[in-house]
Amino acid sequence: MTLQYQGEQYGKPTTFTIRIIGNNLSKSSSNYQIDLLVGDKKLPTFTSEIHxxxxxxxxxxxxxRKHNGIKFEESTEKIVSLYVPYDKVLYSHNKYALFRA
Incomplete structure (x- = not known):
């Protein structure tokens, strides 16, 4: 599942893409890999990419995001790939972690 958000990094407007990789999101024991892209550039994250x-x-x-001056608005969320409906429900249930205060 791939999602896009509009936002800014250090005041410069840009598009952020979150890719949740793997076809195993709907299985009971899964590993999740997530990428954050600014434009077409993949950004390195702090720890392992697999959780x-x-x-x-x-x-x-x-x-x-907090450490690197990245801000994006939840209201600009757009799903830009095909997805399993359960994956959208799972993401919606967990995205509070992405937008906490």
Whole structure:
């Protein structure tokens, strides 16, 4: 599942893309890999790219955003790839970790 958000990095407007990689999101015991892209450039995150929970992936992106002056608005969310409906529900349930205060 791939999502895009409009936002800014250090005051410069840009598009942010979050890719949740793997076709195993709907399985009961999954590993999640998530990428954050600014434009077409993949940004390195703090720790391992593979996590056992989607919530942990999104927390890592939140911390990376906060540390690197990245802001994007939840209201600009756009899903830009095909997805399994359960994956959207799972992401919606866990995205609070991405947008906490």
């Amino acid at each position: 056992q929970s989607l919530s942990n992936c999104l927390k890592e992106i939140y911390l990376f």
